[in-house]
Amino acid sequence: MASACSERWQASLSTILKRNRYMFNNPLISDIKFAFPNHDKRIIPAHKYVLAISSPVFFAMFYGELLEKKETVDITDCDPDIFLQFLRYLYCDDVSLKNVNQAIYLLYLADKYDVPSLVTKCVNFVDGAMDPLNAFAVIPHARRFRHPGLEDKCWEVIDYNAKDIVLSASFLELEHDLLDRFVERSSLRIDHEVSLFRAVDKWAQRRCEEENMVVSGSSKRSLLGEHLVRNIRFSRMSPQEFSDVVIPSEILS
Numbered sequence: 001m002a003s004a005c006s007e008r009w010q011a012s013l014s015t016i017l018k019r020n021r022y023m024f025n026n027p028l029i030s031d032i033k034f035a036f037p038n039h040d041k042r043i044i045p046a047h048k049y050v051l052a053i054s055s056p057v058f059f060a061m062f063y064g065e066l067l068e069k070k071e072t073v074d075i076t077d078c079d080p081d082i083f084l085q086f087l088r089y090l091y092c093d094d095v096s097l098k099n100v101n102q103a104i105y106l107l108y109l110a111d112k113y114d115v116p117s118l119v120t121k122c123v124n125f126v127d128g129a130m131d132p133l134n135a136f137a138v139i140p141h142a143r144r145f146r147h148p149g150l151e152d153k154c155w156e157v158i159d160y161n162a163k164d165i166v167l168s169a170s171f172l173e174l175e176h177d178l179l180d181r182f183v184e185r186s187s188l189r190i191d192h193e194v195s196l197f198r199a200v201d202k203w204a205q206r207r208c209e210e211e212n213m214v215v216s217g218s219s220k221r222s223l224l225g226e227h228l229v230r231n232i233r234f235s236r237m238s239p240q241e242f243s244d245v246v247i248p249s250e251i252l253s
Contacts, residue, residue: 017092023047024091025084032062033072036080043072044084054090055113078105086110089118097125100134104141111145119145127153132161133170136178155185162188166199172206176225179203184231193236194245200224200232201249217250224251 013019023029030045051058061067075083082102086109089095095118097103103122110118126138127150135154142151158165162182165171174182182188183200190196204220213219221229229251234242246252 020091024088035072035074037074038076039080042080044080046087050091055115057113078109095121100126100129107145123147123150126150130157132157132165136174159187160189162190166195171199172203180228183228193233194241197232197246217253221251
């Protein structure tokens with residue numbers, strides 16, 4: 001945090017950007033505070049004017065229809081460090097994006113407070129940092145923030161790396177709706193359909209165990225759902241693969 005007050009600090013800071021940097025996270029003439037009840041009641045000082053000229057939402061909160069009269073606003077939907085990074089952008093037009101998770105959290109705040117320039121920076125970063133390990137995790141956020149282009153990029157990465165994805169431990173952690181969409185894609189780059197079936201069968205076995213269900217063909221099929229099972233391309237399997245892998249699974253029984 002900057003020093004609350006230094007003599008003639010204005011004279012030593014030659015640009016508005018430098019003066020804004022000085023005021024960032026500084027209690028000097030702060031007229032609003034953000035508290036984080038879920039994080040040891042940490043307090044971040046801020047200045048309504050700076051926030052209001054950067055965000056229509058903050059403008060409405062402090063000067064408009066959503067007028068917020070309290071001196072302290074509780075923030076319960078994000079980590080204080082992420083919120084501080086968000087405020088840094090509003091004060092300094094500066095953001096240091098280091099990983100996809102951080103960018104997603106900042107994207108959430110940028111969308112919530114209607115800061116389109118930060119939305120663009122976060123989306124571009126996530127787009128460039130996409131890999132098979134995080135692509136599935138990004139999809140729900142791309143939907144939530146209505147960025148179809150970002151979701152399309154996720155699926156491109158997934159399609160291209162499908163052969164490795166079905167062999168990964170993270171595949172077994174997929175939510176059912178993503179698994180369903182994965183299986184139905186005809187663009188997956190996968191050498192053998194039976195590899196996909198094995199992965200789906202393992203996913204179903206894992207879910208049976210997690211839900212304390214008997215691991216059987218009928219319980220696995222119930223968890224997978226008819227739509228998913230119908231989208232498995234059994235016709236691409238050899239008779240040997242079908243008899244050695246599919247039939248013993250009892251999913252089609």
